[in-house]
Amino acid sequence: MTTVHFVGAGPGAADLITVRGARLLEAADVVVYAGSLVDYQLVRSWAPRAEVHDSAGLTLAETTRLLAAAVSSGRRAVRLHTGDPSLYGAIQEQMAELDRLGIGYEVIPGVTSAFAAAAALKQELTLPEVSQTVVVTRLAGRTPVPEREQLHRIAQLGATLVIYLSVGMIEEVVAQLLQGAYAPATPAAVVARASWPDQQVVEGPLAEIAGKVRAAGIDRQAVILVGDVLKARHEGLAAVSKLYDGTFAHGYRT
Numbered sequence: 001m002t003t004v005h006f007v008g009a010g011p012g013a014a015d016l017i018t019v020r021g022a023r024l025l026e027a028a029d030v031v032v033y034a035g036s037l038v039d040y041q042l043v044r045s046w047a048p049r050a051e052v053h054d055s056a057g058l059t060l061a062e063t064t065r066l067l068a069a070a071v072s073s074g075r076r077a078v079r080l081h082t083g084d085p086s087l088y089g090a091i092q093e094q095m096a097e098l099d100r101l102g103i104g105y106e107v108i109p110g111v112t113s114a115f116a117a118a119a120a121l122k123q124e125l126t127l128p129e130v131s132q133t134v135v136v137t138r139l140a141g142r143t144p145v146p147e148r149e150q151l152h153r154i155a156q157l158g159a160t161l162v163i164y165l166s167v168g169m170i171e172e173v174v175a176q177l178l179q180g181a182y183a184p185a186t187p188a189a190v191v192a193r194a195s196w197p198d199q200q201v202v203e204g205p206l207a208e209i210a211g212k213v214r215a216a217g218i219d220r221q222a223v224i225l226v227g228d229v230l231k232a233r234h235e236g237l238a239a240v241s242k243l244y245d246g247t248f249a250h251g252y253r254t
């Protein structure tokens, strides 16, 4: 029996999947893909001959049945998720089902939307003396968020934030951030459909970002980035790294 491959499709553009992921799709007999976020054309461009199923309308049991039927008849199955499967991908429960059935699997990482958004902005998320920490989080939706991770509590840290699954509640995001270390002038950016042809970027201080997002008509498939690192492109760098500092020796340079 072959193994199931969970593959990260990347944020949208067909050539932002990993080489390994693309090769597995090319060889796949069956692909079950997250059709609410992964483009069918991407699937078809890499897996022209596979039997393809959209998981958007399926239950966990139905998805598992498709994957199990494929591998138990010797066919190669790919479970394709948007971005990186380990973030908000609901893969743990799928892997638990495969464990229960004694079916092996592997996970192939992908480019998560946080990194596609940073690339769209041409923005480093970790800058010396500004922030060396990136928090990936979300507001509670139908999936609850543990009490200790409520956004107003996370906001006490003042690190670079990348907030998924929350652009439809941007006013609430701003209200909670202002209860923490962020100020109305703290820079924010929203990147919608990063790497897709219709990608949108909206930037502004926290005090204005919600209005700009609403005016741009963005209400889904977007990440919100917040933090002082976003000042660097407009106001210059607070400090440069030691990595390329000519007076700083390290293991690769004396």
Ligand SMILES: C[S@@+](CC[C@H](N)C(=O)[O-])C[C@H]1O[C@@H](n2cnc3c(N)ncnc32)[C@H](O)[C@@H]1O
Pocket: 011, 012, 037, 081, 082, 083, 084, 085, 086, 087, 088, 089, 111, 112, 113, 114, 116, 117, 163, 164, 165, 166, 191, 192, 193, 194, 195, 196, 220, 221, 222, 223
């Ligand atoms: C169910 S989560 C999946 C995240 C995915 N596993 C990843 O690593 O990007 C869906 C959320 O990811 C974000 N997202 C997915 N694709 C995106 C894109 N191309 N541009 C911006 N945000 C995206 C949005 O916040 C969206 O609500």
